Amino acid sequence: MDLRTPYLVFVGDAKDALAAKTGQGVVDWRGEAVVGQLRLPRCRADLGVADMTIRQAVEAGAKTFLIGVVNPGGVLPTRWQGVIVEALEAGLDIASGLHESLEGIPAIVEAARRSDRRLIEARRPAEPYPVATGRKRTGKRLLTVGTDCSVGKKYAALAIERELIARNIAADFRATGQTGILIAGSGIPIDAVVADFAAGAAETLSPDNDPDHWDVVEGQGSLFHPSFAGVSLALLHGTQPDAFVVCHEPTRTTMRNVDAPIASIEAVVEQTIALGRLTNPAVRCVGIALNTSDLDAERANQTVEQAQCQFGVPACDPVRHGVEVIVDEMLS
């Protein structure tokens, strides 16, 4: 996948800020690649960038119309088809992370062909991937892992990439989910790969590299999530990380969407080392990333200090505090 920048981010008629989280992620982490947002009447989200029509965006240099709004089921509502066709006719590619395929909508396919523009689907893997070999690769890798889904693994990885680059250390964020892919402009939607090839896809994602280069790989799910642990393990084995960061949301008590308690940070550290050793005997925990967005500053700082004491590795909220302490540890 190769997204042309900059983007016009389509927020559609998002009913709240959460529905626009894909667009928000792109604005937060690739703001320099965004010329503006296009909102339909009744949209209740605002990414905090300039509102533009398609024509204004094209004049401002936009190359890709990025669908930055999600909805339950990942479907593409019929009412969006007109504006997507208009974007194609104005010369923009379309990028989508929805489950529903753009290729399945004749009006959109026809408009893309007529205007010779591309339909880019972040959630469709570019098969075939090889079966994983387990062979040790050159270069260094960090993986963010979690006590649950949706605890900040993507944001932690992006923050670490940014901090490494600020220190003039060669690094690449490696996206494994649709929002990460739309942020980075490349990646592999690991959970959409056929199970037999998931570890192989993870190997493909972080290939041999210079000895000092870091791949910072976005984790998925949790080794303790009964729905997705297999995906998490394939990603762990295929990434063969030298270092990992445990991501956790301290106010959460149960796993998302299943009737199970959230895993403890301690259990995730132990299990990640026990299983990660198979493809990298030197794997180690270099930090705890806490998503404290539901806590006030004082409580957030207490939580961070407590984790630091308990686990003997640096802890922080990547958004609130930055990840300097984690990067110090991973480079030590």
Add this chain to the structure above:
Amino acid sequence: MDLRTPYLVFVGDAKDALAAKTGQGVVDWRGEAVVGQLRLPRCRADLGVADMTIRQAVEAGAKTFLIGVVNPGGVLPTRWQGVIVEALEAGLDIASGLHESLEGIPAIVEAARRSDRRLIEARRPAEPYPVATGRKRTGKRLLTVGTDCSVGKKYAALAIERELIARNIAADFRATGQTGILIAGSGIPIDAVVADFAAGAAETLSPDNDPDHWDVVEGQGSLFHPSFAGVSLALLHGTQPDAFVVCHEPTRTTMRNVDAPIASIEAVVEQTIALGRLTNPAVRCVGIALNTSDLDAERANQTVEQAQCQFGVPACDPVRHGVEVIVDEMLS
């Protein structure tokens, strides 16, 4: 998938017995569903059943032409197309476990349509499967796990199903790979399911059942195989087994197709319990199944006794000794 029996097993021009292992598995475990074999000139395998032409097989009641020969890459050689078309025209369905799809070969698709017969692909999952919930189901489940791929997990599971049924205990073998599916006539090719849904497919495969009913689930890969551990974990979590049997080939020293030592039985027992607890806290090891086909009788018996002493659970070679001791333990 619903295979009509009996089968005419196609052995093609198999270059040796190993190339005919799918057909051999069907003859060994569902011999009552086999009317005969069809071998092409230069075939070097023999399943030990009557040789028949397509016409003779139809007269003997055959309903499905089962491709019982495998080859590297799982492709369907052009030279087989004629006989497959002939089988369709004679009124047989076609069942295949090859990677290459029958649906991709126009002459075969056309013949199937003309004769109103079905093309059944054991390696193509019937998506969509749900995301796994981790919810505890009624009934009992046993999973065969391994120190590597191809160590006898399918044979052990089939032997346990047979022994349970001989004792008048309700049981179903649940196939998870193409050969198992062709033997059982149903199942889910778990390694071909999209990673996010692999655990959900395993839940679908062994649904709620009577309290005394056993599902005997065919394992895949190994938690210690760097290529496939994610598949093995999804299957373990989705199956939520009450009991597991560790399968091992005592003469093997390295994992198949990767540069890694074979896992120890001890490590597999510990890790299966550690990870299996997530969806079934009562999971326990009820036996060791040793594939001693490369050992003489004396050495085989020594190996079995040694395993029994070391691990404190019954051990046996399912083919050489039967699985009575394992079934005694699982029912205790």
